[in-house]
Amino acid sequence: MxxxxxxxxxxxxxxxxxxxxxxxxxxxxxxxxxxxxxxxxxxxxxxxxxxxxxxxxxxxxxxxxxxxxxxxxxxxxxxxxxxxxxxxxxxxxxxxxxxxxxxxxxxxxxxxxxxxxxxxxxxxxxxxxxxxxxxxxxxxxxxxxxxxxxxxxxxxxxxxxxxSLRDRREDITLLAESFLRRIARDLNRLFKGFTPEAINALKIYSWPGNIRQLENAVERAIIMSDSDRIRLEDLPPEITEIKTNDIQIGRSLKDAQEHFKKNFILQSLSLCGGNKTKTAKILDIQRTYLSRLIKELNIEA
Ligand SMILES: Nc1ncnc2c1ncn2[C@@H]1O[C@H](COP(=O)(O)OP(=O)(O)OP(=O)(O)O)[C@@H](O)[C@H]1O
Ligand SMILES: [Mg+2]
Known part of the structure; x- marks a missing residue:
């Protein structure tokens, strides 16, 4: 850039x-x-x-x-x-x-x-x-x-x-913050910023629509938010949705469940910047249980 x-x-x-x-x-x-x-x-x-x-x-x-x-x-x-x-x-x-x-x-x-x-x-x-x-x-x-x-x-x-935006992920935070400042000002709203989880979600997403899509996502989040920080749940669903369509049919249910679990935990971990305590909290499980799952599912955390 x-x-x-x-x-x-x-x-x-x-x-x-x-x-x-x-x-x-x-x-x-x-x-x-x-x-x-x-x-x-x-x-x-x-x-x-x-x-x-x-x-x-x-x-x-x-x-x-x-x-x-x-x-x-x-x-x-x-x-x-x-x-x-x-x-x-x-x-x-x-x-x-x-x-x-x-x-x-x-x-x-x-x-x-x-x-x-x-x-x-x-x-x-x-x-x-x-x-x-x-x-x-x-x-x-x-x-x-x-x-x-x-x-x-x-x-x-x-x-x-x-x-593409996915090839310059290091710029996502700055861009998102500058859109937040500008759009919030235009809409007469006051924001302190994004929660770390929201920022991480923006950094993980693939952004097929690039900067225009990011700008629109921030605008939507501002409109949806009723707090002074943009939270994960304020972001458009396509950004926080976990992509499960890579699970092929023709596999056992157990296999598919494991695949999903692994993916889901991996993405939750990246969302929390690798912090297991935070991830366990979001997943609503014990930290020790999370550690066990990470080991069982061979997740490289
Ligand atoms: N570096 C940037 N900083 C801030 N905003 C940007 C930046 N680049 C693009 N934008 C914003 O993103 C939106 C899309 O930009 P633009 O219309 O120039 O893209 P484009 O490549 O022409 O897209 P398309 O191929 O769809 O026509 C605009 O609202 C623009 O202001
Ligand atoms: Mg254009």
């Missing part, structure tokens, strides 16, 4: 086309804005286009504009988003969703800084900084022939990859 921030700062000063990759919710749009805001273009427009949201013909009209009479209903000339972004930045989100024909047109803009409006002849020159993003593995779709290699190279002048 620190590297991604440093890279943003470095590339902001240049006009280099920048490709931001990362899973959903890792902050691609936030970083694109950061690049724009740190750049000499910061007082010029930043235009955001979701390339995956529109069918090709509509996307083309949106991006490049059209001349009067270009198609039925084109009563007037309309400027496109590239022209709107002139001297500023255009953020092409979900670039991996664009059709082959659109990729050719984008390549021309990147190579020549020029395009023609739909139904037009005139070449229009613009000065736009392009930042593109995708949560697809572009390497893979280039390999499969679904994405043009030449466009990929043009986009990939600078590449910033945002790590």
């Amino acid at each position: 620190k590297k991604a921030l440093d890279d943003c700062q470095k590339v902001a000063g240049s006009k280099a086309t920048t490709l931001i990759t990362g899973e959903s919710g890792t902050g691609k749009e936030l970083f694109a804005r950061l690049i724009h805001d740190l750049s000499p273009r910061k007082d010029k427009p930043m235009v955001v286009v979701n390339c995956g949201a529109l069918p090709e013909t509509l996307l083309e009209r949106e991006l490049f504009g059209h001349e009067k009479g270009a198609f039925t209903g084109a009563d007037d000339q309309k400027l496109g988003l590239f022209e709107a972004a002139d001297s500023g930045t255009i953020f092409l989100d979900e670039i991996g969703e664009t059709s082959q024909a659109m990729q050719v047109k984008l390549l021309r803009v990147l190579q020549e800084g020029a395009f023609t409006r739909v139904g037009g002849q005139k070449t229009i020159n613009i000065d736009v900084r392009v930042v593109a993003a995708t949560n697809k593995d572009l390497d893979k779709i280039v390999h499969k022939g679904e994405f043009r290699k030449d466009l990929y190279y043009r986009l990939n002048v600078v590449h910033i990859n945002l790590p």
Whole structure:
């Protein structure tokens, strides 16, 4: 993450086309804005286009504009988003969703800084900084022939990859606390923080929706909480739920029970940071019994 921030700062000063990759919710749009805001273009427009949201013909009209009479209903000339972004930045989100024909047109803009409006002849020159993003593995779709290699190279002048939240667990506490402060303030609530169990649960969870999901989870917890600390039970169920779907059918009941028990105890232990007294309390069993179970089930605590 620190590297991604440093890279943003470095590339902001240049006009280099920048490709931001990362899973959903890792902050691609936030970083694109950061690049724009740190750049000499910061007082010029930043235009955001979701390339995956529109069918090709509509996307083309949106991006490049059209001349009067270009198609039925084109009563007037309309400027496109590239022209709107002139001297500023255009953020092409979900670039991996664009059709082959659109990729050719984008390549021309990147190579020549020029395009023609739909139904037009005139070449229009613009000065736009392009930042593109995708949560697809572009390497893979280039390999499969679904994405043009030449466009990929043009986009990939600078590449910033945002790590998934599960690969930067050390940041979870800080992020959660800063969301808590901000959202609590917005909702006019006062909080002292999270209980250690709640924080541990956040650190153990796999976060398929990354930072966006964490932000939403904290907001929900604030709304659900009636104390001055966010507790385990305030967190959304999917975060505290134990995943048992890895128990295969076709095994004996005893086997399945043992598997569940082991998993459950392991996760409870990590929740309590390995503290057996606390874990026993949560499980509502004696500490000595917990120690016996740990030994019997071969749990590496
Ligand atoms: N480093 C960060 N610190 C604080 N908040 C962040 C950070 N990164 C992302 N966020 C927040 O997480 C949410 C998701 O970020 P963003 O929309 O930029 O993700 P994305 O990668 O574009 O997701 P998607 O692929 O789903 O479009 C936003 O509310 C954003 O403000
Ligand atoms: Mg996004």
